[in-house]
Amino acid sequence: MGVLAVGVVLAWLLALCVYDIRQQRLPNWLTLPGSAVILSAAVLFGHGAAAIAGAVALVVAYLLVHLAAPAALGGGDVKLAVGVGALTGIFGPDVWVLAALGAPLLTAVLAAGAAIRGIPTVPHGPSMCVATAAAIGLVVL
Structure with a gap:
């Protein structure tokens, strides 16, 4: 992945x-x-199948959680799962799994800390983004 990308x-x-x-x-x-x-670039550079597989797998997981507990995971998180699932899918199943498991774990840690401070909720999107960047960073760096 180039510096600009x-x-x-x-x-x-x-x-x-x-x-x-x-x-x-x-x-x-x-x-x-x-x-x-992300999906277009993946297809253009020959990683379309991996990106689509990553996106679909993460969207299905997030959609199931969203449908079971809409207050716990919003529709925006499901839509973000397309991009971060595709992005991590490009780098392989190990990166995808690390990001997919890292995001809810990070949110759980942040939510526990927030609860101690009396903050009722924390958004999940930042955890998705940080887990994605960290998982890819481990492979790229």
């Missing part, structure tokens, strides 16, 4: 984190275009 992806992930922390939601205008660019 890394910069664009990190800027996208950071924008998602900031927006979700401030607004407690992930907007379509951030999640959907980012996902489309």
Whole structure:
């Protein structure tokens, strides 16, 4: 992945984190275009199958949780799963699994800390973004 691509992806992930922390939601205008660019680039550079597999697998998992407990996981998180699932899928199943497991674990740790401080909820999107960046960083660096 080139330096420009890394910069664009990190800027996208950071924008998602900031927006979700401030607004407690992930907007379509951030999640959907980012996902489309990632999937398009993956197809263009010969990683389409891995990206699509990663996106579908993560979306199915998140959608099931969202349908079972809508208050626990929002629709924006499900839409973000397309982009981060595709992105981690490009780097292989080990990166995908690390990010997919890391995000809920990070959210659980943050939620426990927030509960101690009397904060009722924490957004899940930032954990998805941080886990994705960290998992990819372990492979790239």
